[in-house]
Amino acid sequence: MMLVVKRILTYVVMGVGTAFFALPVLWLLSAPLDDTPTYAVRPPRTFSLDNFASIMDNRYAVASLVNSTILSLGTMVLVVSAAALAAYALSRARVPGRDALIYLLLLLSSVVTGTAAMVPIFLLIFQLGLIDSHFGVILVLTGGLLPAAIFLLKDFIDTIPPSFEESARVFGASPLQILRQIVVPVARPGLATIAVWTVVQVWGSFLTPFILLRDPDKQPAAVLVRTFYTEGGSPNLGLIAAFSLLYSIPVVLMYLLAWSRYGFRFHGGIKT
Amino acid sequence: MAGIEISALTKEFPGGVQALNGLDLSIADGEFFALLGPSGCGKTTLLRTIAGLETPTSGSVRIGDRDVTRLPPGARNVAMVFQDYALFPHMTIEDNIAYPLKIRRQARETRLKHAHDVGSQLGLDGLMRRRPAELSGGQQQRVALARAVACHPSAFLFDEPLSNLDARLRLEARTFLKRLQRQLGVTTVFVTHDQAEALALADRIAVMEAGRIRQIGTPREVFGRPANTFVAGFIGSTPMNLLPGVVRDGAVLVAAQQLSVLDVPDGEVVVGVRPEYVAVTENGPLAGAVATVENLGTSSLVTVDVDGLSIGAVVPEDREVEPGTRVALNPTRVLVYRDGELVS
Amino acid sequence: MIGVFLVFPGLWTLYIGATNFRLTGVSAREPDFVGLDNFERALTDQTFYHSLWLTLIFVFGSAVVGQNGLGFTLAWALRDARKWIRRTLEALVLLAWILPSSVVAFLWIAMLDRDGGTINALLGTVPGIAWTVEYPLLSIIVFNIWRGTAFSMMLYSAALSSIPPSHLETARLAGSSGTQTLRDVVFPHIKRHALTNTLLITLWTFNDFTPFLITASDYDAEIIATFIYNKAIVGGEMGYSGAISLLVLLMNLLLALVYLRVARRRLA
Numbered sequence A: 001m002m003l004v005v006k007r008i009l010t011y012v013v014m015g016v017g018t019a020f021f022a023l024p025v026l027w028l029l030s031a032p033l034d035d036t037p038t039y040a041v042r043p044p045r046t047f048s049l050d051n052f053a054s055i056m057d058n059r060y061a062v063a064s065l066v067n068s069t070i071l072s073l074g075t076m077v078l079v080v081s082a083a084a085l086a087a088y089a090l091s092r093a094r095v096p097g098r099d100a101l102i103y104l105l106l107l108l109s110s111v112v113t114g115t116a117a118m119v120p121i122f123l124l125i126f127q128l129g130l131i132d133s134h135f136g137v138i139l140v141l142t143g144g145l146l147p148a149a150i151f152l153l154k155d156f157i158d159t160i161p162p163s164f165e166e167s168a169r170v171f172g173a174s175p176l177q178i179l180r181q182i183v184v185p186v187a188r189p190g191l192a193t194i195a196v197w198t199v200v201q202v203w204g205s206f207l208t209p210f211i212l213l214r215d216p217d218k219q220p221a222a223v224l225v226r227t228f229y230t231e232g233g234s235p236n237l238g239l240i241a242a243f244s245l246l247y248s249i250p251v252v253l254m255y256l257l258a259w260s261r262y263g264f265r266f267h268g269g270i271k272t
Numbered sequence B: 001m002a003g004i005e006i007s008a009l010t011k012e013f014p015g016g017v018q019a020l021n022g023l024d025l026s027i028a029d030g031e032f033f034a035l036l037g038p039s040g041c042g043k044t045t046l047l048r049t050i051a052g053l054e055t056p057t058s059g060s061v062r063i064g065d066r067d068v069t070r071l072p073p074g075a076r077n078v079a080m081v082f083q084d085y086a087l088f089p090h091m092t093i094e095d096n097i098a099y100p101l102k103i104r105r106q107a108r109e110t111r112l113k114h115a116h117d118v119g120s121q122l123g124l125d126g127l128m129r130r131r132p133a134e135l136s137g138g139q140q141q142r143v144a145l146a147r148a149v150a151c152h153p154s155a156f157l158f159d160e161p162l163s164n165l166d167a168r169l170r171l172e173a174r175t176f177l178k179r180l181q182r183q184l185g186v187t188t189v190f191v192t193h194d195q196a197e198a199l200a201l202a203d204r205i206a207v208m209e210a211g212r213i214r215q216i217g218t219p220r221e222v223f224g225r226p227a228n229t230f231v232a233g234f235i236g237s238t239p240m241n242l243l244p245g246v247v248r249d250g251a252v253l254v255a256a257q258q259l260s261v262l263d264v265p266d267g268e269v270v271v272g273v274r275p276e277y278v279a280v281t282e283n284g285p286l287a288g289a290v291a292t293v294e295n296l297g298t299s300s301l302v303t304v305d306v307d308g309l310s311i312g313a314v315v316p317e318d319r320e321v322e323p324g325t326r327v328a329l330n331p332t333r334v335l336v337y338r339d340g341e342l343v344s
Numbered sequence C: 001m002i003g004v005f006l007v008f009p010g011l012w013t014l015y016i017g018a019t020n021f022r023l024t025g026v027s028a029r030e031p032d033f034v035g036l037d038n039f040e041r042a043l044t045d046q047t048f049y050h051s052l053w054l055t056l057i058f059v060f061g062s063a064v065v066g067q068n069g070l071g072f073t074l075a076w077a078l079r080d081a082r083k084w085i086r087r088t089l090e091a092l093v094l095l096a097w098i099l100p101s102s103v104v105a106f107l108w109i110a111m112l113d114r115d116g117g118t119i120n121a122l123l124g125t126v127p128g129i130a131w132t133v134e135y136p137l138l139s140i141i142v143f144n145i146w147r148g149t150a151f152s153m154m155l156y157s158a159a160l161s162s163i164p165p166s167h168l169e170t171a172r173l174a175g176s177s178g179t180q181t182l183r184d185v186v187f188p189h190i191k192r193h194a195l196t197n198t199l200l201i202t203l204w205t206f207n208d209f210t211p212f213l214i215t216a217s218d219y220d221a222e223i224i225a226t227f228i229y230n231k232a233i234v235g236g237e238m239g240y241s242g243a244i245s246l247l248v249l250l251m252n253l254l255l256a257l258v259y260l261r262v263a264r265r266r267l268a
């Protein structure tokens, strides 16, 4: 008796859970293919790909995807190279209290890059004259993601035995050679994880580009998608839905890629 | 090729750990030298200081006729094999073996050819294209050796290279290592905490304790005449009997029985005698009942209670005794220690 | 490192907070030093307290209770569910987490819409309720639970799988009931994870800006993040919002320290 109740309860929990998590996403799948989409989640009335065609007609839409790409890749390069150097140094240095320090840094970086930092960052970039510049956004995003990236990567580099580098040193390799020929190749899965993670984070980030980029020509997809309205002032649902889908696909693909290549390694700080 | 001279070497780690304490050591050219001691006594630290991976707090290291104390590891022309072998997992075996030559900027073809030569010398033919993870422990160990051999160093430094192998493979690798060293004639410093390994391999052994050297000598000397009770207790697969005794008028007495007559001053002493040198007979100076018998294969270790003292004796397999039997013991090659040091 | 990431922004914010910096006008060029005026103003500002209160409800409802509870429930329920069920549900929950925030915000605007929204259709409310207007706080709480549960779920499944099976089996053999097992075996094991999880999701939720994308500047859902945005970027009052940022920062710091204290005392 108890068992049956328990089993039913479990199924109810899972059923409701599935519905709760699936329903909103279903709209993202159906609406783009609907000729006359509404807010309701329903299968497409008249199937068409016109919504995707209208993305091509929109002056800013394609450019915004390019912008997103620029921001993501730029930040990725900076984060990965800086995090690799810092994590390596931190992993190999013998500093007392280092772990507590890194943990604190990580904890606070998620605070400092949140809304509390909106004002100081805006002003800093404002005074540096970097408003409306991709470079400014890349810098800010790099700063925000770096502590977590270092934290994740240090975990990884800690698992590389120091004897690898020592062995190379005894053979006469220079520090740069050691980094290039030994550490980076051995840490490649970790670096790839960080790269994917950074791209996904930047691709979806809204607040920073939202406040730092005013020019619609420069805005990434995350910001631009909020400006798709018809002449009448109501949201252009077809365009929004199709664009959202297009814009979401890379993120999902990258996760799948990372997942299949390296398995799902759970890290405490994967989202900041 | 070159000898190694170490003088007054001291290493203090931050935090005050005195890992090496005023060490003097001289290793001859071409010698197979073992550093032996219990865990934490500073063997690895000494080896790493010779390699240049640790900087000494004071003292100097000379390799050949060069003072290398301040030289970086790469400039010392030594090769080191680590306990975990430190084979680079992303490189094939041939690339691993050729890596030292790559650092020396030799052309890829030359270095691969050389790697293959060394590889086949060490019985690695057919494995050269694999990656380290695809090899057995023994094969990995030989790759690590090959990599060390490939760079033609003036000295090999081995940090417990056999300790990751299972007991059987270890014996095989031991023989292999000894033959290789004989062939190449390269000065070799070998760290181990296994006394049997040191005895089997080395030309000379340094026994260390807490950052100091307690005895240096050939395996025969260290085994036959340990310079102090520490070495006496450490060397030998069955621990040496260390018995409280007295010397009266040159007579060495244990449990009030005279064991031998030696030229030492009177007083309290510790009497050391190896179980291998204790004969179980019908009439000897010490008598007691057999407490336990442990089978060692071709022989047995018999522990006998003599007036409250436990004395071990090794008997050959055809001379076994039953527990409880009363026997007499006749110790030979008796060593006498006063204040921990050998006096005779 | 610490200098770059903590001290400098802190001091910079303090400096801004102590001026009457505005984006336009005279004080944009030459901000005056006004000392603690901004902080005084914040501490007597009703709208600030209003916003703080909303934030607390939001954080408590969506993160501490919502994500934590749902995350654990899912992890527990999926523990020995059939593989495909587990995979599907996990993928869905994860999807909610990895989709870009502007997209998910819009998905929920659609869900909550008065006329065509799916929620109203499901509840059969006629005429529909404009959820984001009438219940803005509830809307963003539900949204944030949906959005963030993945993290808690994954953390708790990792934690649950690290409980040695022998412990659970011992409890079974001793004949303890489900709740007893939870209390005596499971909870002691995941206490530490629960604490870390709560701390992280609290901080993230505290600083999350995404709700703004759903409720815009609605006064009844003006959590701190929105409040700062409205004052600073929309209103241009940099000095004042800088002061508030610093206060928020200090609150976060305090929160982290309290958690750390608890963690050390309880679990050390």
Ligand SMILES: Nc1ncnc2c1ncn2[C@@H]1O[C@H](COP(=O)(O)OP(=O)(O)OP(=O)(O)O)[C@@H](O)[C@H]1O
Residues within 6 Å of the ligand: B013, B014, B015, B017, B018, B019, B037, B038, B039, B040, B041, B042, B043, B044, B045, B046, B193
């Ligand atoms: N990097 C270090 N920092 C501080 N102390 C150290 C460091 N490396 C070694 N020590 C200390 O120095 C002493 C000697 O260490 P060492 O590694 O040389 O011992 P060992 O003889 O090789 O032992 P084992 O047989 O266990 O390998 C030990 O007490 C150790 O704790």
Ligand SMILES: [Mg+2]
Residues within 6 Å of the ligand: B043, B044, B045
């Ligand atoms: Mg060692």
